[in-house]
Amino acid sequence: MTEARTEKPRIGFIGVGFMGHGMAKNLIEKGHAMQVIGNRNRQPVEDLLTRGATEAASPAAMAASVDIIHLCLPNSASVEAVMRGPDGILAGARPGLIVIDTTTANPGSTVALAEELAARGGTLVDAPLGRTPKEAEAGTLDAMVGCDEATFQRILPVIRCWAANINHVGPTGSAHKMKLIMNFIAMGYAALYAEALTTAAKAGIAPQTVQKVIGSSRMANGFFETFMTGAVGRDREVHKFTITNAAKDLRYCAQMAMAGGMANPMGAAMRSMFAQAEAAGHGGDFVPQLADLFAAANGLDLADAVKRGA
Numbered sequence: 001m002t003e004a005r006t007e008k009p010r011i012g013f014i015g016v017g018f019m020g021h022g023m024a025k026n027l028i029e030k031g032h033a034m035q036v037i038g039n040r041n042r043q044p045v046e047d048l049l050t051r052g053a054t055e056a057a058s059p060a061a062m063a064a065s066v067d068i069i070h071l072c073l074p075n076s077a078s079v080e081a082v083m084r085g086p087d088g089i090l091a092g093a094r095p096g097l098i099v100i101d102t103t104t105a106n107p108g109s110t111v112a113l114a115e116e117l118a119a120r121g122g123t124l125v126d127a128p129l130g131r132t133p134k135e136a137e138a139g140t141l142d143a144m145v146g147c148d149e150a151t152f153q154r155i156l157p158v159i160r161c162w163a164a165n166i167n168h169v170g171p172t173g174s175a176h177k178m179k180l181i182m183n184f185i186a187m188g189y190a191a192l193y194a195e196a197l198t199t200a201a202k203a204g205i206a207p208q209t210v211q212k213v214i215g216s217s218r219m220a221n222g223f224f225e226t227f228m229t230g231a232v233g234r235d236r237e238v239h240k241f242t243i244t245n246a247a248k249d250l251r252y253c254a255q256m257a258m259a260g261g262m263a264n265p266m267g268a269a270m271r272s273m274f275a276q277a278e279a280a281g282h283g284g285d286f287v288p289q290l291a292d293l294f295a296a297a298n299g300l301d302l303a304d305a306v307k308r309g310a
Contacts, residue, residue, distance in 0.1 A: 008032050009067035009158060014059060014082055016044045018240045019102070019129055020072035022136030023162040024048055027070075030161040035062050059085065060092030068158060071101045072129075075248050076109040083113050095121030098155060102143075104128050104183060104245070106252045107176040108259075110146075114172045123151055126172055127159065128179035132226065133240050140164040144182075146175030180256055183249040187287070188266060189223050190246070191273045194291040197231060198298050206309025207232045207302065230288025232306055243290060244283035247274040 012035045013024040021044040028034045034053040038045035049055060056062035059082050062069060069089060073079050079101060083089045089099060099117060101110065101124060114124035130142030143163035145152055152168045159166055169175045200210045211228040214220060226239040250271045257264040277285070277293045285293070295302035 010065070011035070011158070012056060012062040012066040012069040013037070013048075013053075013072070014062070014069065015039070015072035015078075015103075016048060017041065017072065018133040019136045019141075020044070020070070021048065022133060022139070023070065023072065023102070023141070024053065025051060025137065026139040026162045027158070028052055032158070032161070035066055037062065058087040058092075059083075059089045060087045063089045063092035063097055064094060067096070068098045068100060068155065071099065071103055073103045074245065075103065076106040076252075079103050079105055080109060080113065083116070090116060090120060093117060093120040093122045097122035098125060098151065099123070100125045100127050100155065100159075101176075102127050102129050104179050104249050104252070105176050107173045107180070107256065110176050111173040123147065124172060125151060125155060126175040128175055129163075130165070130179075130182060132238075134238075135164075136162065143167070144169050144175040144178045146170060146172045148172075177256060180249060180253040183246070184253045184267060184270075186223055187246050187250055187270050187274065189221075190227060190287050190290055191270045193224065193227050193231070194273070194294040197291050197302065198295045198300055201295070201300055201302070201305040202298070207306050208309040227288050227291075230286065231291035231302070234303065234306065236286060236289070239286055239288050241287050242283060243274055243277050243285050243287060246287055247271065247278050247283070250274060 008031050011027050011032045013020060014037045016024050016036055016038050024034060024036060028051050035056040036045055036048050036053045037056050071079055071082065110126050117124045126146040127143050135141045139162050141163045142165040143159055145168050169178045197207050197210060201207060211232045215224060229235050229238045250267060254264050254267050254271060257267060277290055282293055292302045
């Protein structure tokens with residue numbers, strides 16, 4: 001086992017939360033030597049240590065001793081801190097280091113960091129994720145990848161450890177742009193579904209009926225299934241993506257739209273709904289709970305409507 005691992009790239013992983021834990025676990029199981037840096041939640045870190053990972057003292061120390069670093073962080077500010085901090089990745093980077101940033105990040109920040117890492121002989125790849133922590137644990141995530149073709153071919157076996165649907169979008173920064181488009185669509189669904197459930201209940205149609213009728217029609221999709229399982233099925237664990245992260249992604253998408261000199265009317269309406277939920281102290285709730293918050297703002301208890309619908 002040890003001999004097999006030495007033939008594979010040594011991996012560092014920073015950010016082993018909802019998504020990162022499963023990704024790191026799968027890399028270990030596929031034979032990669034692993035270093036991790038966690039955050040305030042020690043449970044996923046301790047679990048990975050029991051699986052054979054070691055804990056790096058700092059991002060700089062990790063950068064000096066591994067071949068590829070994965071980042072799975074909340075936002076661009078977090079990525080910039082890990083990269084540029086006094087004990088950050090750039091401080092320890094050596095020629096040949098690859099950083100795979102799976103964060104849903106601001107593309108402008110990504111391109112700037114890529115230039116800074118390139119000046120030290122390294123390569124930054126943006127590889128944001130699709131799907132949920134369930135697929136992260138199973139190793140079947142979606143991955144959008146931004147980098148040159150040679151780098152893509154080099155890292156493809158590594159990404160295959162945690163992703164099943166992999167798309168090379170274009171150069172560095174392009175995958176983060178594509179991810180913002182994906183989340184723009186997804187959060188549009190969330191806002192639409194939240195309003196639809198309240199509209200239906202106010203009109204005397206049970207939430208379960210909406211779930212059944214739409215879910216069995218050509219309008220069904222994977223996001224609809226998890227959103228309705230959370231909002232109507234009352235399963236809080238099915239779609240672990242916070243309202244705060246959704247609001248952040250919509251802001252990044254608006255910045256991208258403005259940089260392109262275009263209007264963003266649908267995005268503005270979506271940002272308003274998520275911003276209201278976040279301002280009311282519900283940023284830590286998961287996206288399907290947006291349905292409860294919108295219902296409550298319109299004088300409806302969605303959980304009660306579900307009970308009555310049963």
